[in-house]
Amino acid sequence: MSGFRIHNHGDVLCAGTTIKMFGVRLDVFTYLADGLLVDTGPSRYARQFTGFFQNQPIRQVALTHCHEDHSGNAPWLVGQGIPVFVHQAALAICQERTKLPLYRRCFWGERSGFRAQPFDNILETDRKKWQVIELPGHSPDHVALYDASNGAFFTGDLVVTPKTRVIFKWENIPQTIRSLRHLMAYDFQTVYCAHAGVLADGRKVVERKIAFLEELTGRVLSMYQKGWDIRAIDRAIFSPQPFLAFITGKEMASEHIIKSIIHHR
Numbered sequence: 001m002s003g004f005r006i007h008n009h010g011d012v013l014c015a016g017t018t019i020k021m022f023g024v025r026l027d028v029f030t031y032l033a034d035g036l037l038v039d040t041g042p043s044r045y046a047r048q049f050t051g052f053f054q055n056q057p058i059r060q061v062a063l064t065h066c067h068e069d070h071s072g073n074a075p076w077l078v079g080q081g082i083p084v085f086v087h088q089a090a091l092a093i094c095q096e097r098t099k100l101p102l103y104r105r106c107f108w109g110e111r112s113g114f115r116a117q118p119f120d121n122i123l124e125t126d127r128k129k130w131q132v133i134e135l136p137g138h139s140p141d142h143v144a145l146y147d148a149s150n151g152a153f154f155t156g157d158l159v160v161t162p163k164t165r166v167i168f169k170w171e172n173i174p175q176t177i178r179s180l181r182h183l184m185a186y187d188f189q190t191v192y193c194a195h196a197g198v199l200a201d202g203r204k205v206v207e208r209k210i211a212f213l214e215e216l217t218g219r220v221l222s223m224y225q226k227g228w229d230i231r232a233i234d235r236a237i238f239s240p241q242p243f244l245a246f247i248t249g250k251e252m253a254s255e256h257i258i259k260s261i262i263h264h265r
């Protein structure tokens, strides 16, 4: 892992690190604005993240979803008496310690149980009213935080990359497309992504992602209707298999994109 980095972008403090393991390199970021911390980083890097948190005026925490790289340090924040908000659907999950597959345990670390509180539609901080917008697809409990005063969206794992090549087996691509389209209904430019960092041209990235996924959906369905099976479509579109598929024992794989497009069409 390389060093922990902190920088300002407008009135947002961005803090994160780069994780290198199994030949994979991935950034992970948390954001702090007006006393609101969005996501908490993974527990494996608790020393760096909590070291940062304890010097900041954090009054509330919003989790974009409960995955361990976003909720990993939430138990520590709750222990400091700071309220942590999450989608209603994730409250029970957050109370339990995670039981992760080996590669996620190595990469992010397990997260112990903690008591979170359910989001309202609006989250108020000293100077802002944040809209909490449900945007499922990556996970059923996924939300984004919208700051209308700055035209800024804090999007967790919704955007990440415009050209998706692997997804988790539970992800729902048609639902992701609907969520991205919903996002576009808001007036925003900047996207604060948990893995891609600050995207000043976030609106364009979201547009590109929608175009990519819609074109991909058309291709997959047309091949399927011509009688191709899932494996053949996957090979034709995504060969060679993304490396992540091997590391994750196919918990993440391109075939889940194909299956999701066919099964949720």
Ligand SMILES: [Fe+2]
Binding pocket: 065, 067, 138, 139, 157
């Ligand atoms: Fe996630």
